[in-house]
Each structure stands twice: as C-alpha cells, then as structure tokens.
Amino acid sequence: MTETKLMKGNEALAEAAILAGCxxxxxxxxxxxxxxxxxxxxxxxxxxxxxxxAESEVASINMVYGAAGAGFRAMTxxxxxGISLMQECISYMAGAELPCLVVNVNRAGPGxxxxxxxxxxxxxxxxxxxxxxxxxxxxxxxxxxEMADHVFLGFDLADKYRNPVLLLSDGAxxxxxxxxxxxxxxxxxxxxxxxxTIGKPKTRSRNYITSLFIQPEQMEQHNQKLEAxxxxxxxxEVRFEEMNTTDAEYLFVAYGLSAxxxxxxxxxxxxxxxxxxxxxxxxxxPYPSKRLAELAPQLKLVLSVELNSGQMxxxxxxxxxxxxxVEFYGxxxxxxxxxxxIAEHLxxxxxxxxxx
Amino acid sequence: MEQQTIAASVxxxxxxxxxxxxxxxxKGCELCTLACKEGVxxxxxxxxxxxxxxxxxxxxxxxxxxxxxxxxxxxxxSVYRTPLKKKSADKSIGKEE
Amino acid sequence: xxxxxxSNIDIIQEKDNNIIGEPYETVYQxxxxxxxxxxxxxxxxYHSLVHKLLMEIIEEMDIQEQTxxxxxxxxxxxxxxxxxxxxxxxxxxxxxxVATGIKRLLPxxxxxxxQGDGDLAxxxxxxxxxxxxxxxxxxxxxxxxxxxxxxxxxxAPTTLTGMQTTTSPAGRDTNIHGHPIKIxxxxxxxxxxxxxxxxxxxxxxxxxxxxxxLQNAFNYQRLKKGTCLVEIVGNCPxxxxxxxxxxxxxxxxxxxxxxxxxxxxxxxAEDLKNLKEA
Numbered sequence: 001m002t003e004t005k006l007m008k009g010n011e012a013l014a015e016a017a018i019l020a021g022c023x024x025x026x027x028x029x030x031x032x033x034x035x036x037x038x039x040x041x042x043x044x045x046x047x048x049x050x051x052x053x054a055e056s057e058v059a060s061i062n063m064v065y066g067a068a069g070a071g072f073r074a075m076t077x078x079x080x081x082g083i084s085l086m087q088e089c090i091s092y093m094a095g096a097e098l099p100c101l102v103v104n105v106n107r108a109g110p111g112x113x114x115x116x117x118x119x120x121x122x123x124x125x126x127x128x129x130x131x132x133x134x135x136x137x138x139x140x141x142x143x144x145x146e147m148a149d150h151v152f153l154g155f156d157l158a159d160k161y162r163n164p165v166l167l168l169s170d171g172a173x174x175x176x177x178x179x180x181x182x183x184x185x186x187x188x189x190x191x192x193x194x195x196x197t198i199g200k201p202k203t204r205s206r207n208y209i210t211s212l213f214i215q216p217e218q219m220e221q222h223n224q225k226l227e228a229x230x231x232x233x234x235x236x237e238v239r240f241e242e243m244n245t246t247d248a249e250y251l252f253v254a255y256g257l258s259a260x261x262x263x264x265x266x267x268x269x270x271x272x273x274x275x276x277x278x279x280x281x282x283x284x285x286p287y288p289s290k291r292l293a294e295l296a297p298q299l300k301l302v303l304s305v306e307l308n309s310g311q312m313x314x315x316x317x318x319x320x321x322x323x324x325x326v327e328f329y330g331x332x333x334x335x336x337x338x339x340x341x342i343a344e345h346l347x348x349x350x351x352x353x354x355x356x
Numbered sequence: 357m358e359q360q361t362i363a364a365s366v367x368x369x370x371x372x373x374x375x376x377x378x379x380x381x382x383k384g385c386e387l388c389t390l391a392c393k394e395g396v397x398x399x400x401x402x403x404x405x406x407x408x409x410x411x412x413x414x415x416x417x418x419x420x421x422x423x424x425x426x427x428x429x430x431x432x433x434s435v436y437r438t439p440l441k442k443k444s445a446d447k448s449i450g451k452e453e
Numbered sequence: 454x455x456x457x458x459x460s461n462i463d464i465i466q467e468k469d470n471n472i473i474g475e476p477y478e479t480v481y482q483x484x485x486x487x488x489x490x491x492x493x494x495x496x497x498x499y500h501s502l503v504h505k506l507l508m509e510i511i512e513e514m515d516i517q518e519q520t521x522x523x524x525x526x527x528x529x530x531x532x533x534x535x536x537x538x539x540x541x542x543x544x545x546x547x548x549x550x551v552a553t554g555i556k557r558l559l560p561x562x563x564x565x566x567x568q569g570d571g572d573l574a575x576x577x578x579x580x581x582x583x584x585x586x587x588x589x590x591x592x593x594x595x596x597x598x599x600x601x602x603x604x605x606x607x608x609a610p611t612t613l614t615g616m617q618t619t620t621s622p623a624g625r626d627t628n629i630h631g632h633p634i635k636i637x638x639x640x641x642x643x644x645x646x647x648x649x650x651x652x653x654x655x656x657x658x659x660x661x662x663x664x665x666x667l668q669n670a671f672n673y674q675r676l677k678k679g680t681c682l683v684e685i686v687g688n689c690p691x692x693x694x695x696x697x698x699x700x701x702x703x704x705x706x707x708x709x710x711x712x713x714x715x716x717x718x719x720x721x722a723e724d725l726k727n728l729k730e731a
Contacts, residue, residue, distance in 0.1 A: 052557060
C-alpha cells in the first residue's frame with residue numbers, strides 16, 4: 001500500500017481510520033472537518049464499519065463511549081465548538097478507561113469564532129477540557145501525511161493505555177491537499193474480554209463500564225491508578241522533531257501549522273547568520289519538556305510561535321525552568337504569520353535581549 | 357387485617373400456600389401487606405439488623421397467590437404451594453365437615 | 454422492641470400447619486440474575502421492583518449472555534451492582550446515545566437503557582427522541598416518578614401541575630415551569646417507535662401487566678423494527694414524603710390522571726407475524 005495519493009488532510013485521516021480498523025465512526029457536521037464524516041459516510045458502508053451522523057457532538061461522543069465500552073475501535077471528529085461539547089464524555093471515558101480516538105480540527109475562537117485555522121484549543125487539549133484529573137495523549141500532525149499516520153498511532157496508543165487519544169489538527173492542515181502514503185498496517189492484538197460489555201457468558205462475572213466510585217477511598221485509589229498511566233505516558237510516549245539544533249543559539253518551538261511556517265522562517269534567519277533551530281512537539285501531551293531542558297544551556301532565547309494568544313509558551317517556560325528567556329509570537333483569528341514576520345520578530349528580540 | 361380463623365378461610369380453599377420472608381433484607385415497606393387478600397402478612401413488633409420492622413407471615417391463611425412477591429420491591433419473599441392432586445383431594449379439608 | 458438477629462426464615466414463620474402434608478412446590482423466588490445484595494433504594498421504591506422484573510425476564514428468556522444494559526446518572530446509576538449482566542454507566546441524559554453505540558456494533562444483542570424522568574425527559578430528551586427517530590432497536594425503560602430522586606426531590610419535566618418539590622416549593626406553576634411532559638405520547642407518533650406503553654406497578658396486577666410489557670419489548674427487539682419504550686409510573690417515598698402505601702394511592706389518584714396507563718402504540722399485526730422465528 002505504498003502508493004502515493006494526493007488528498008485533503010481530512011480525507012486522508014478518514015481513509016486512515018478505515019485502514020486502521022476503525023469499527024465505528026460517529027460524527028456531526030462542523031466546518032472545517034465535515035469531510036471526515038462525508039468520506040466515511042461514503043466508504044464505510046461499502047468497506048465495512050458503522051458510520052452514523054448523530055444529533056449533536058454530545059450524542060456522537062457518547063455513542064463512541066458505548067461502542068468503545070463494547071470493545072470496538074471507535075472514533076469521532078469535530079472542530080473546537082464541537083469538541084467543547086464533548087468534554088464531559090471525554091472525562092467520563094478517561095475515568096472509565098475507555099480507548100477511543102477524538103479528532104479536533106481546530107478553528108479560531110473563542111465562541112463561534114471563524115472557520116479559519118487556529119491553535120487556541122491547546123490548553124483545552126493538554127490541560128484537560130473536562131472535569132477532574134485526567135490526561136489525553138495529544139498528537140499534533142503538521143502535514144497530510146501525519147494526519148494519516150497519527151490515526152494508526154492514535155488508535156494503538158488508545159488501546160495500549162485504555163485512554164482516549166486526541167488528534168489536534170487545524171483547519172489548514174485539514175483542508176490542504178498534499179501527497180500521502182498509507183503504509184501496511186496490522187492492528188495489534190488487544191484482548192478486551194476482561195472489560196468489554198458484550199454480554200456476560202457463564203464463564204466470567206459481569207463486565208461493567210463505569211467512572212463512578214462513590215467511596216472516597218476507592219475514588220482516590222482509582223485516581224492513583226489513572227495517574228500511574230499518565231506517568232507511563234510521560235515516560236514512554238514523548239514524540240518530537242528537531243531541525244538545526246546541534247549548533248542552535250536560538251530556538252523556535254512550534255507545532256502543527258506553525259511549525260511548517262517556522263521552517264521557512266528558520267531558513268530566512270539562517271541566511272542572515274542567525275543560528276536558529278526548530279523543535280516541533282508531535283505529542284503535546286506528553287510534552288517534550290526533558291529535551292527542551294537539555295537544549296536550554298546552549299540557547300540564548302526561545303521563541304514559541306503559535307496561532308493563539310500564547311498558550312504552549314507557558315509549557316516551554318516550565319520546561320526550561322528559567323534557564324533561558326522564552327518569548328511568544330503569534331497571530332489569531334485565523335490570520336497566519338508570514339515566515340518573514342517571524343524571522344523579523346526573532347531579530348528584534350535578539351537585539352532587545354542583547355542590549356539588556 | 358383481623359385474624360381470620362383457620363377453619364373458615366381454609367374450608368373453601370383448593371390450594372395451600374406458604375411464603376418465606378428474608379427478614380434481614382426486608383425494609384418494612386408493607387406493600388406486601390396491602391397486596392395480600394388473605395391477611396397472611398403483618399408487620400412484626402421486632403426490628404431486623406437494619407432497624408426495619410420486618411414482615412411476618414401466618415402461612416395457614418396463605419393461598420400461594422404470589423401477589424406479595426410481585427409487589428415486593430426487594431424480592432425478599434419466596435412463595436410455595438402444595439399441589440392438590442385429584443387423589444389427595446378426597447382427604448382435602450373440604451371433606452372434613 | 455427487640456432486634457431480630459436471625460435471618461433463618463423458617464424459625465420466624467409463626468405458623469404453618471401443612472394440613473394436607475403434600476411437599477411444597479416453589480412458585481416464586483428471587484431471580485438468580487438479581488444479585489443477592491441489599492439494594493440502596495429507599496423502602497418501597499419501585500426502582501428495585503422494576504430491576505426485579507427485568508432480571509426475572511432475563512432469567513426466564515435465558516438471555517443473560519445476550520443482554521447489555523445502560524444505566525445513566527440517577528437513583529438507578531448503581532443498577533450494575535444489582536443486575537448480573539454486562540452494563541455501562543452513562544453520563545446524565547446520554548443513555549440512549551450510549552445504547553445506540555452498543556447496539557449498532559452488537560446488533561444481535563439485547564440492549565436496554567434504564568432511565569429516570571430527569572435523565573430521559575430533561576437533559577437527555579434530544580438523545581431519547583433521536584434514538585427513537587432512528588428506530589434504534591433498543592428498549593428504553595423509563596421510570597417516571599415526577600421528581601429528581603437522587604438529588605433529593607427537585608422538580609422534573611414530569612412533575613405534576615401544582616406538585617411541590619424542592620425547586621417548586623409553591624407547587625409547579627405551569628405559567629413559570631410549563632406542563633408535565635408526556636414522553637410516551639410525544640414519541641409514539643415517530644415512525645421509529647415500534648412499541649410504546651405506559652404501565653404502573655402500584656399493585657399486583659399492575660406489576661403483572663408491566664412485566665408483560667417488558668417481556669413484549671424484549672421479544673420485539675429481535676424483530677429489529679424499531680425502538681420500544683416502556684414508561685413505568687414510579688414513586689418516590691422519600692421525596693414525595695409519603696409512606697410506600699400512601700404512594701400507591703398517589704400514583705392511582707394523581708399520577709395516573711396526568712399519565713394515564715395503557716398501551717400508546719402497539720405494533721401492527723403483520724409486524725409481529727414472524728415473531729416466533731426471529
């Protein structure tokens with residue numbers, strides 16, 4: 001299956017879902033990601049799998065809950081306002097330890113906002129948009145190829161940790177067309193018979209899916225069990241990409257769409273002799289804090305570039321822990337910074353930090 | 357539910373029933389006493405370990421009609437019946453007068 | 454008043470002169486599918502009664518291996534502690550959507566939701582109506598006791614006109630709070646609704662009819678011809694501030710006036726033709 005296709009991000013994601021053995025997709029129309037539901041509505045009835053348009057994002061994520069609780073690979077996708085509606089159930093699924101894949105094709109907000117791309121859902125995604133202490137593995141694709149690859153990875157990680165996984169894309173990557181390949185893939189064998197609700201045979205006691213632990217001693221025990229999982233995620237699942245960091249004195253930190261733009265800004269700055277590198281987190285949780293801390297001693301300045309008012313910058317500051325100044329540059333409302341403006345901003349910051 | 361004499365009520369009956377109540381699970385809601393038409397069931401003057409005045413049965417009057425078990429919210433009542441076969445019907449109470 | 458420690462039933466039964474001397478035959482016992490634990494429901498609550506009926510049916514039909522239940526938030530959120538079947542606890546109001554997710558993936562299993570009136574008729578009314586409109590082949594068991602029980606007695610969409618609750622202290626005023634919602638009548642016209650009935654369990658005959666309705670609904674699910682909704686007029690001794698016996702009267706005289714009991718939508722005869730083989 002290494003044939004190369006030219007596809008939209010959203011459609012590459014949908015095709016990957018089918019190839020990844022997605023048993024059920026429940027969704028609801030919302031720009032800029034309706035193509036996922038449309039594509040699967042065409043393909044799944046022919047190639048296998050349940051696809052259903054629900055009456056709301058609340059209903060679709062709860063259908064995912066039911067299907068996942070019965071041991072099936074289940075998925076939904078939406079965009080920012082719809083993902084806000086799903087938060088309660090996502091917290092339920094983390095509490096009930098249900099694997100699933102949720103895709104957020106981020107659009108600029110807040111409120112109805114616009115249908116243009118944005119990264120303003122970073123905090124919601126990584127700090128937890130629902131109630132209670134839980135984490136999601138958050139994957140941030142920055143190309144159509146990764147829109148596909150992260151589906152396979154997302155399903156596998158969801159099953160590995162019995163936890164929802166969030167794929168945080170954005171309107172641009174969802175709508176753009178690029179080359180994409182679908183590599184051969186075999187879903188790992190996962191035995192869900194100890195918890196999936198498929199009907200209680202005589203041979204085992206009943207399975208039940210719940211996130212309710214009314215006794216505080218039990219609840220805390222459960223919390224600690226979940227926290228142990230999140231620690232494991234932090235230890236084993238950090239993914240990022242680095243460019244030009246060996247001799248870097250300055251560093252762009254950016255994910256998704258912003259990372260693409262920063263590559264060009266890096267070239268412009270390098271041409272002017274400014275040794276700048278790029279660190280692109282692929283997992284926003286668990287965040288590559290360790291790597292950032294390792295790079296900090298060689299750096300004079302870090303610039304976090306985002307399509308929001310500055311959210312990931314806080315995690316960068318936490319990671320370097322004061323060892324190096326961390327600044328932010330970004331645009332909002334669906335406006336995208338040009339590479340030149342980023343390079344220019346870096347220069348003014350270098351001058352500013354050099355002078356004082 | 358005044359106490360019917362055994363002779364009067366047993367006389368016309370064809371079936372002899374019996375109920376058993378799991379008194380530690382009984383919550384004393386008394387719905388069974390309302391459903392029983394034979395006055396078999398009444399509230400005890402003692403309480404179970406949960407503090408509920410449980411239900412006791414005078415099984416002589418029981419016809420085994422299952423009404424009490426039907427309405428019992430907590431399924432604490434079991435119902436039994438003596439199957440009166442043709443043969444044993446001759447020596448049934450009806451013949452005693 | 455002494456505390457009776459013994460649970461051995463035989464000792465306690467005061468008299469049983471087995472005049473005839475024939476051995477007793479068991480006529481009724483707690484179903485094995487109803488887990489042998491004390492249920493947390495208040496004394497006289499119809500929730501535990503309906504749990505018992507459901508588990509009787511599942512035992513009699515021998516479908517314990519084929520059935521998945523969904524219990525959302527409400528007094529019955531602990532249903533999975535009492536029903537010996539695979540179950541999922543759902544968020545408040547979302548049981549119909551969760552059940553849709555299960556049934557779509559396990560089309561040959563029996564799937565039912567067990568919901569209260571706050572859950573089904575307030576926060577979850579969209580999920581309820583759309584699941585029925587899609588004709589999901591599930592059974593919705595709807596316990597309508599006109600209050601939010603678990604949270605101790607607030608007004609629900611089915612609270613009767615003039616009925617006092619903690620959030621309608623002066624009685625439900627239809628000008629402010631609107632009228633009690635008649636869910637069964639509301640959803641029956643939807644083509645996806647295959648069988649809609651309202652029953653009550655405030656007396657033995659009502660319990661028999663309710664069990665028959667639930668039994669029908671489970672059988673109809675094999676036909677895959679749409680959603681069955683069995684609304685059961687419930688009670689709430691604690692929050693109605695009545696004894697269980699007084700509740701039976703309130704159900705008869707008050708609840709049934711607003712929520713008349715009876716079949717609201719019956720399957721057409723030809724739809725039931727192949728019920729045997731299904």
